[in-house]
Structure formats: C-alpha cells, structure tokens
Amino acid sequence: MRKLLIACLFLLGLGFALFNFKGLAAQGEFETIVLDFREDVPAEVRQEQVRSLGAQLNSEFSQADNVYIVKGDRTTLKALRKSGLVKLTEYIEPNYMYKLPEAPGNSNYRAFSSSKDEAQPAFRGANDPLYGKQWNLRNVSIEPAWDETKGAGITVAVIDTGISQVPDLKDTKFVKGYDFVSDKVEADDDNGHGTHVAGTVAQSTNNNYGVAGVAYEASLMPLKVLSSSGGGTVADISEAIKFAADNGADVINMSLGGGGESQMMQEAINYAHSKGVVIIAAAGNSNENSASYPARYPHVIGVSAIDSSGEKAFYSSYGAGVDISAPGGAMQGEGDSAAGGILQETIGYDENDNLIPVFAAFQGTSMASPHVAxxxxxxxxxxxxxxxxxxxxxxxxxRAVQDDGLNYYGAGHLDAGAAVKLALRGQITFRDFFRWLRDNGYLNPRFWIDGGAVALLPKVAMVLGSYLLAWFLRNYFPFGWSWSLASGLLAGSSGLFFLRGFYIFDLPQWPFRVMGSSIPELGSAVQGSGLLNPIFASVLIPFILVALLLGHRSWKWFAIGSAVGVASCLVVSAVVDPAVLWLGEGAIARTFLITNALLCYGLAYLASQGEKQTA
Structure with missing residues (x-):
C-alpha cells in the first residue's frame, strides 16, 4: 500500500510539472499576434474583424493566405483565443521574435584592402589570396567536391539580415529577393551578418581576390527578415520561406532562431519541402541541450558548430534538433589575432562610422549552417x-563521431567531398569519361598515329601489303576474289587490330589482344608481350591451314589468303620492328622473318596454281 501511494504521488508531481512547463515551444518573446483567417470566411466579415482589432496584413504576400497581424501581449492572446474569433481563423498565435544567435567575440579580422599583395596560397583549390586562412573549407574537404561540381544552376536563399554586394561577391550570381522588414525589393544588409553568411555559401572564388565560398557557382537569393539590430518575426520569416519556394530556390539557409513554436512557420516549411526545397538552420549559440527554432522543426536540417580541432564549439547548442555539425569556429583573441574564426567578406564600419567592406572572422552556428547549405x-x-x-x-x-552521447554532432562532421562522391555514385558523368580517356592516353594524338596501343600505321601497311601481294599473285595465276580469300588476308595480316587498344576497366585484356592480333602475333597475345613468337611468326601455321583446307573448295581460299597475309605481316615486321622471341632484334631476327615471308608467299603460289574460280 505504501509503494502504491508513493507511485501515485510521483505521477501527480510529474503531471503537474509537465502541465506547468511548456518548454522551448512557448518560451519566445512577442509584441504582435498572428491571425490566419479561414478561406471560407466572407470578405466583409473578415474586414469587419480586421477594422475592429486594428489588424494589418503582414506584407503584400499575406493577402492570399489572409494573414493579419495585431498588436498584443500574452493577455491579449488569451482573450482572443477565448473570443468568437476562434471560429473564423485557422489559428491565433504569437508572432514570436527570432534573432541572430548570440556569439560572443565576433570581430573584424582586418580592415578592407585590395588583398592582392598577399602571397598566393599553397593550395590547389582556389587562387584567392586569403584562401589559406580558411581552415573551415579544408575541414569539410571542399576541394574533392570542387573537382566534380561548384553548384552551377542551383539557387540558395539566404533568409537573414539581407546581403550587400561587397567586392568579393562581384562575380557571384544573384536572383531577385525581397526585404520583408521594409517591404521593398532591394534586400540590402545593414548589419553584416547576412552578407557574411552569404559569403560562406557562394563568395566569388578563383578571382585572385579575398576569400572563397563553398558553392561559388550557385546563385544567391537575398531575403531580409531581420532588422539592423538582428531581430525579426516568425510571420516575416514564414513568408520569406514561401517566397523562396515560389521563386525557384533550391536551398534555404536560416542562420537565426529563438524560442516559440509557430504553426505559420511549420506550414511554410512544409510547403517549401513539398516543392523540393532543402531547408537548413543554425542550432543556436546558447550551449543548451536542445536546438532552437526553426532548427527543431521537422523537414529542417539543424546544424551545430565545431571548432578548428573538430570539437564542439564552446557556445554551440546540441541535443534534440541537431542533425549534423559543421565549422562554426572558436576565436582566440581579437583583430588580427582572431584565429579560429570563419573568415568572409562582409560590411563593417570605419572609425567615422561609415559603412565599408571588411574581411571579418565570425564564430557561431550561424557560420556552421551555410557550410551545410x-x-x-x-x-x-x-x-x-x-x-x-x-x-x-x-x-x-x-564523418561519424564515436561516443556522442549528448548528440553534439548529429550524424557527424560535414564532409563535402564524400557527400558529392556519394551523390554521384552510380552516375557516369562527362567528367568521368573525359578523365578515363585522358588517363588511358586516348586524348594524346601520338596514341593514334605512331605505335600507341594499336601501332596503327604498321598495321595498315600489313593489310594493304597483303592485298598488294594477292594482286601480284593473281596477275600470274588468275583467280577470282571471294570473301573467304579476303577474310584470310585480314586474319593473316592484321586481325581486328583496333581491338588491340580497346580497354574496359576490370576486364581481362587478353581476349582483346587475341582478337586484335595477326597470326604471327598469337603466340605472345595472351601474355601481352610485344615480341613475335618464332613458331607463329613463320610458315608453320599457314602450312597447317593449307594442308587441312586444301581439299575444301571455299575454305582453301581462306588458307591461301592467310598465307599471303602472314607474308605481308612478316615483311612489315622485318622492316619496322624485327623483335622475335629468342632471336633478338638484329640481323638474325630480320633474316628469319624475311625468309619465312618468302616461304609463305611460295606456299600461297603453290596452293593457288591452276585455280581459276572463286570459292
């Protein structure tokens, strides 16, 4: 009885705690409330409610969804949810404020300058002078990924403080964006955060200036939802997500977050996901055991931050909502000694508070997220x-991390090279085919004209020589041409010689060497030697063929053609390359080949004597 009483008390206490603790889903701050009117509500009824509440459309993109914003706090929210307005709306919820994740220590790496006077980096990936300081790009193995793709044809929407086109974004492609804070098309940055994030995604690269970006041939879509102070509403962010999905974005990056779950934002995320958009968000910089929103939403890839040693950055949130980790940096010192940060070009202020371009090292999950994007x-x-x-x-x-009991890293450390390789698995790209041609010598003209794998010119001479010898023989002992004679000439002089240089990976090559070899080469075809075997490079094989086929009306001419073809092959070999097994490459080998060539031709002469009809 006592144990039962204790169990009941425990369950009552647990239920009370769960009922009174709403968690991160209800911890956000807000100053306005979102009203999403149902589609079937008559326009005049909706407008009457809007006038009585003093509500306004959130933006020009809110009209189709009937989304309105009204000022109010938690007391107002509670009253509205108890009013008759509930029957007219899909939901009534706080218009939570999301902010830039706070990351202590961000500072300018150095003031703006041309940077062209700096030493070129000793790396193969990019010629940007400051690329050598971007440890983060090598940390994610970006160079093997660049060997395959740089992101051409893909659009990445940066939902942030806007983007200013600083000099190191001059060559980066941009598509139309929008400023949801001021409701205008130009989405310029007045904070510096969004430009820095955009630089990590697609900073102009290989332009002999500044730094590099991850997918530098991709296009950027600037969507400003955060003010100069770094705050913005879930309504603006939600509409930016839908704008990106409707205007061709392939990837969305949100380096922002906060507390407070929003049905409006979840619907926007679901809508973008249904249209094929990949959504990535920063986990947060509070070093807490759960990611902030929007990283926590389904269909959003939450990103935690690691430092240059691969460890969890001291500020990075972790646990629930973290799907993968990427370089976010952990700086030591300030100014020129601010090593360990993520370096990109953004905007800053000079001593007179004038806005100027600067190369700045930042740290935070805000910097990790665009690596994944x-x-x-x-x-x-x-x-x-x-x-x-x-x-x-x-x-x-x-790259999986063992013993990650608190889910610091999600699936592990981001690896661009491995990701692109996995994406290409099973696909044969033009780059693969071109590389195969190059590696096997097929792009070298010498391969085709002077004794590469096929020794083309000597082979052609052998074939033409066999027909010339046959023509000479026919003048003295007339006979008709036939397919059997032509086949014998081809087999004896060259074989299907183009197959000699035909390569297929992982297949034995001896069948191709055999099919591409003439009769004198058969002895060395299997082992791949270039030396002629004296047993085959002689009159022996033609003699056997003639002896076996002489009594057959049609196949006899194949034997005669083979004898003439072998004679041509041996003569050309004696002139071009008299290399015979056991006999060397000198006068002995050359004499052997010419002697057997004469014997072969004499054999053909004897076999064809008195014949005047075709087979």
Whole structure:
C-alpha cells in the first residue's frame, strides 16, 4: 500500500510539472499576434474583424493566405483565443521574435584592402589570396567536391539580415529577393551578418581576390527578415520561406532562431519541402541541450558548430534538433589575432562610422549552417533532387563521431567531398569519361598515329601489303576474289587490330589482344608481350591451314589468303620492328622473318596454281 501511494504521488508531481512547463515551444518573446483567417470566411466579415482589432496584413504576400497581424501581449492572446474569433481563423498565435544567435567575440579580422599583395596560397583549390586562412573549407574537404561540381544552376536563399554586394561577391550570381522588414525589393544588409553568411555559401572564388565560398557557382537569393539590430518575426520569416519556394530556390539557409513554436512557420516549411526545397538552420549559440527554432522543426536540417580541432564549439547548442555539425569556429583573441574564426567578406564600419567592406572572422552556428547549405547545393547540382534524399546524402557521408552521447554532432562532421562522391555514385558523368580517356592516353594524338596501343600505321601497311601481294599473285595465276580469300588476308595480316587498344576497366585484356592480333602475333597475345613468337611468326601455321583446307573448295581460299597475309605481316615486321622471341632484334631476327615471308608467299603460289574460280 505504501509503494502504491508513493507511485501515485510521483505521477501527480510529474503531471503537474509537465502541465506547468511548456518548454522551448512557448518560451519566445512577442509584441504582435498572428491571425490566419479561414478561406471560407466572407470578405466583409473578415474586414469587419480586421477594422475592429486594428489588424494589418503582414506584407503584400499575406493577402492570399489572409494573414493579419495585431498588436498584443500574452493577455491579449488569451482573450482572443477565448473570443468568437476562434471560429473564423485557422489559428491565433504569437508572432514570436527570432534573432541572430548570440556569439560572443565576433570581430573584424582586418580592415578592407585590395588583398592582392598577399602571397598566393599553397593550395590547389582556389587562387584567392586569403584562401589559406580558411581552415573551415579544408575541414569539410571542399576541394574533392570542387573537382566534380561548384553548384552551377542551383539557387540558395539566404533568409537573414539581407546581403550587400561587397567586392568579393562581384562575380557571384544573384536572383531577385525581397526585404520583408521594409517591404521593398532591394534586400540590402545593414548589419553584416547576412552578407557574411552569404559569403560562406557562394563568395566569388578563383578571382585572385579575398576569400572563397563553398558553392561559388550557385546563385544567391537575398531575403531580409531581420532588422539592423538582428531581430525579426516568425510571420516575416514564414513568408520569406514561401517566397523562396515560389521563386525557384533550391536551398534555404536560416542562420537565426529563438524560442516559440509557430504553426505559420511549420506550414511554410512544409510547403517549401513539398516543392523540393532543402531547408537548413543554425542550432543556436546558447550551449543548451536542445536546438532552437526553426532548427527543431521537422523537414529542417539543424546544424551545430565545431571548432578548428573538430570539437564542439564552446557556445554551440546540441541535443534534440541537431542533425549534423559543421565549422562554426572558436576565436582566440581579437583583430588580427582572431584565429579560429570563419573568415568572409562582409560590411563593417570605419572609425567615422561609415559603412565599408571588411574581411571579418565570425564564430557561431550561424557560420556552421551555410557550410551545410553550400554542400546541399553541391549535392543537388550533382543530380540528387529530392530534399529527403539530399539530407540522407549529407548524413550518410558525414564523418561519424564515436561516443556522442549528448548528440553534439548529429550524424557527424560535414564532409563535402564524400557527400558529392556519394551523390554521384552510380552516375557516369562527362567528367568521368573525359578523365578515363585522358588517363588511358586516348586524348594524346601520338596514341593514334605512331605505335600507341594499336601501332596503327604498321598495321595498315600489313593489310594493304597483303592485298598488294594477292594482286601480284593473281596477275600470274588468275583467280577470282571471294570473301573467304579476303577474310584470310585480314586474319593473316592484321586481325581486328583496333581491338588491340580497346580497354574496359576490370576486364581481362587478353581476349582483346587475341582478337586484335595477326597470326604471327598469337603466340605472345595472351601474355601481352610485344615480341613475335618464332613458331607463329613463320610458315608453320599457314602450312597447317593449307594442308587441312586444301581439299575444301571455299575454305582453301581462306588458307591461301592467310598465307599471303602472314607474308605481308612478316615483311612489315622485318622492316619496322624485327623483335622475335629468342632471336633478338638484329640481323638474325630480320633474316628469319624475311625468309619465312618468302616461304609463305611460295606456299600461297603453290596452293593457288591452276585455280581459276572463286570459292
């Protein structure tokens, strides 16, 4: 009885705690409330409610969804949810404020300068002067990924503080965006965060200037939802997500977050996902055991941050909602000594508070998230199209971390090279085919004209020589041409010689050497030697063929043709390359070949004597 009483008290206490603790889903801050009117509500009824509440459309994109914003706090929210307005709306919810994840220590790496006077980096991936300082790109193995794709044809929407086109974004492609804070088309940055994030995704690269970006041939879509102070509403962010999905974005990056779950945002995320958009978000910088929103939502890839040693960055949130980790940096010192941060070009202020371009080292999960967004763009450019499949590639290719009991790293550390390789598995690209041609010498003109794998010119001379000898023989002992004679000439002089240089990976090559060899070469065809075998490079095989087939009306001419073809082959070999097994490459070998060539021709002469009809 006592144990039962204790169990009941425990369950009552647990239920009370769960009922009174709403968790991160209800911990957000807000100053306005979202009203989403049902589609079947008559327009005049909706407008009457809007006027009485003093509500307004959130933006020009809110009209189709009937989304309105009204000022209010938690008391107002509670009253509205108890009013008759509930029957007219899909939902009434807080318009939570999401912010830039706070990351202490962000500072300018150095003031803007041309950077062209700096030493060129000793890396093969990019010629940008400051590329050598971007430890983060080598950390994700970006260079093997660049060997296959740079993200061309993919659009990445950066939902942030906007993007200013600083000099190191001059060669980067942009598509139309929108400023949801000020409701205008130009989405310029007045904070610096969004430009820095955009640089990690697609900074202009290989332009002998500044730094590099992950998917630098991708296009950027600037969507400003955060003000200069770094705050924005879930309504603006939700509409930006739908704008991106409706205007051709393939990937969305959100380096922002906060507390407070939003049905409006979840619907926007579901809508974008259904249209094939990959959505990535920062896990947060509070070092707490759960990612913030929107990283926590389904269909969003939450990204935690690691430092240059591969360990969890000291500020990074972890646990629930973290799907993968990427370089976010952990700086030591300030200014020029701010090593360990993520370096990109963004905007900053000079001593007179004038806005100028600067190369700045930042740290945070905000910096980790665009690494994943950039690699997602590379994966999609490699041919994987569905967002769930792209997420699967990201996770399966990640470098797994053992003993990650608190889920610091999700599937592991981001690996761009492995991700692109996995995305391309089973696909034969033009680059693969071109590389195969190059590696096997087929792109070298010498391969085709002067004794590469096929020794083309000597082979052609052998074939033509066999027909010339046959023509000479026919003048003295007239006979008709036939397919059996032509086949014998071809077999004896060259075989299907083009097959000699035909290679297929992982298949034995001796069948091709045999099919591409003339009779004098058969003895060395299997082992692949270039030396002629004296047993086959002689009159012996033609003699056996003539002896066996002389009594057959048709096949006899194959034997005669083979004898003439072998004679031509031996003569050309004696002139071009008199290399015979056991006999060397000198006068002895040459004498042997010419002697047997004469014997073969004499054999053909004797076999054809008195014949005047075709087979």
């Amino acid at each position: 950039g690699v997602a763009a590379l994966i999609k450019a490699a041919g994987v199209t569905e967002p769930d499949d792209i997420e699967k590639v990201l996770k399966e290719s990640a």
